Amino acid sequence: MASRRRHLRRRKSWDLGDSPIYLRVGSRRSPRRFHEISVSGPRDAPRFARLIEDQVHAFPRDPLIISINGYQPWLEEILGSCIEDYWSHISDLDREVQYAGTMQFPERASKRGQDVPWTFILDHMNVPQVYYWSVGMDPPEWENFGLPEIDHYRFRVGAWVCGRGACRFDREVPVAIIFTKPTPVSEHVVTETMFGFLYRDGDFDQPREDEEGICWLFSRLYWLLTDWQNIISEIATRLQEAEANSHGRHLPVKTRTRLLHSEVDRMYELKEYLHHHTRAFKKLQKLKLDVPKTEQKDPLWGDMDDAVEDLEQLDSTLDSLKERFNNLIELEFNIQNAVQSDNSQFLTTIATLFLPVSYLASVFGITTITWKAIWYLWAAIPVVFVSILFTLLFPWSVRQVQKRLYPVEELRIQLQPRSFTMLGDELPENVNIPGGNRQGKVKQKAQRPAGMDGARSRSRSRVQSEKIDDEG
Template identity: 80%
Template sequence: MASRRRHPHRRKTWDTNDSTILIRVGSRRHPQRFNEISVSGPRDAPRFARLVDDQVRAYPRDPLVIAINGYQPWLEEVLATCIEDYWSDISDLDREVQFAGTMQFPERASKRGQNVPWTFISDHMNVPQVYYWSVGMEPPIGEDSSLPSMDHYRFRVGAWECGKSACKFDREVPVVIIFTKPTPVSEHVVTQLMFDYLWRDGDFDQPREDEEGICWLYSRLYWLLTDWQNIISEIVIRLDEAEENSHGRHLTVKLRTRMLHREVDRLYELKEYLHFQTRSFKKLQKLKEDVPKREQKDPLWGDMDDAVEDLEQYDSTLDSLKERFNNLIELEFNITNAVQSDSSSFLTTIATLFLPISYLASLFGMTTITWPIEWYLWAAIPISILSVAFALLFPWTVQQIQRRLYPVESLRIQLQPRNFTMLGDELPANVDVPGGNRDGKVKRKASRPAGMDGTRSRSRVREKFDDD
């Protein structure tokens, strides 16, 4: 990792043979919750095998969790010393983790044999500032629209759920391999958060089938790294800022509209990632049918149901926020049209005032007509008064005519009591139900007086108690 930082212009990591990869093997006994070694080639394979052997002997029932912060072609030889050879697609998997721009749904990495591993690549989503603040770094600088790049929202993780029979030292130990990028944020998540989060999980030690293992791993990484509530809170803050700019007219109309369009585009991008996570959870839920009946009561399945419900709620919330942004865009256009209409009305009023005077001046300016100049004054004064009166009275006259022809009261909706449910009723009066009266209300049984059924009411008991 250090070598990559010192030489940023090198070729991609899978083409080099001298890059160093850090491998962490989870351990509850270690103060950091994991043991770490750095490997730079196949010659380091025995060291890795000894570390895994020590971990399996110390905790024979714990799943073997291995975190790797990169990929090299020789990495398969290192892992093969203690993990069963399921490496048919490891190269493509890790190249996707490091460099690809698409996401993949959890799927089987190999078709050989029954005990095949499961692989998935997922983009976890959170506010970029949360990622960078957690490692003591400054967040990325925003663009001209103050929106960070979508890459900063993503936390790409590739996982390999090998399940049982993969560990050569103990076939009953499930194996989980997690791949991340060698970035500061990823390193902080792996070294400071992930292992401790898994150890504190009360269901970590529970034995599971391979189908349950992939669901458990996917859901735990989701709960750790993804927080759509943070993203929604960030969008709400930007929405409030956009509304303030729109109402206060702090920026130009073009700039405000451009920023709003970028916000809407960002919402569409975020919804694509949210839909991917929703589809992944729903497809993984179908694996419940493949596990024994006694294991279908595992709380894991309830956690996945909760995740799907939350994602659907987040999707609905993003839709409402997108609608509010679109309403602001429409408001900007409406305000612009209203301003233009006011300007046109002002110009019309000015034309109404000065056009008759200008026309009169053009008549007196003709060389073929020799009218006295006094006549212009006698004609201009009344025409100016008529123009001012017309400009003031014409809009009011039109408004009065419209009120008489189209009264507002006749256009209002008159609410009728029968359309609503009165206090104490279960249905509105216009609902026709069997056993209802003429008004449509359900007939209620007459209440019997207290004491008619041989029992005493509370008031009688209280009176007798007071007499005693």
């Protein structure tokens, strides 16, 4: 009862806004590439404003990157001390990152104002262990048997981006606010990886329009936190394991089929996130039309095109892996049916052997017939012998009849050379092989008129005679 009261008290303190939130502001002068403060209420707004002001004055041309790892109702007052949010409430986006189950495509937060910010919520996907290995942590043991929960694959990030006009201290400084959940792995990734990755980017300081800013941040966070190739490799590894279990019959058939169905269900879930990533990139590609033509040569747009092509290729690869898992499921059912068929055939063979003897025993068991017992032995021995011969010879006879009635050789299709392209015939028509005698696409030498050949021979003879006269 006391533990329940403490749980309710903690939950109530969360609702009242007593839990602290860590705010990190990117800075190149910091050894960890960011400055961190902990805020627990609106009274900490001046400290956060001073940190932003120092950052802007120290690096006036650097984009302002802020990371927030939680939500509280008073967070809007903290951000409002240095970020002018007259388009929409930034805290609403933060609350959706923490509690909402849906993702949001990159979109404008509001239509008001000359400089409109952009927002998005994305679930980045990667192998769960990679998030821990990348920051030197040991991944936890998954509680469920088999596959980890889909939540372990996700790394939810929300972003609020405004190219100009948001910072109260300098209206020309671009502002990007990144929201994450206060989980241990998120904290390690943000503090150990994210800021350094963004600052190492050579295009970090390049001035951009709002459309380019959202594309840059979206793509960089995607390449940092999402790696579908890792997931494909993990699925391929599990496919090899499933094939080994299926061929070696290491697990019961019910366990194998359940595991295979779990794999297929997981791939359907992953494809939903993959399709969302693809649609998000395609939506960002359309922003290129809003950028002046002089700036459309930015390599960023080429990277966006490459990302879309890679996602479509990964989608095809995931479909092929899913099909192979489905083939394994079908194989399991086919094998099970074959085993049942073999068992039925064995029972049929036993019945063929002992049914005549049983029938003979029933005949001798009739009470109205008074035959000697030795007669049953004389009748049973030849009946058993005939049953054995029939059991052995009948399947062989059926196979021989089938071979004569339906010969396999007559059903084979004879390949014809004209149906295929010979080696060298795929050369273009303008290729001329010296001494080539192949008919087809290889160009043959054109036949010259007889008069021209005679003229060439006479001119060659005249030149040779002149050389002889000169030597004489």
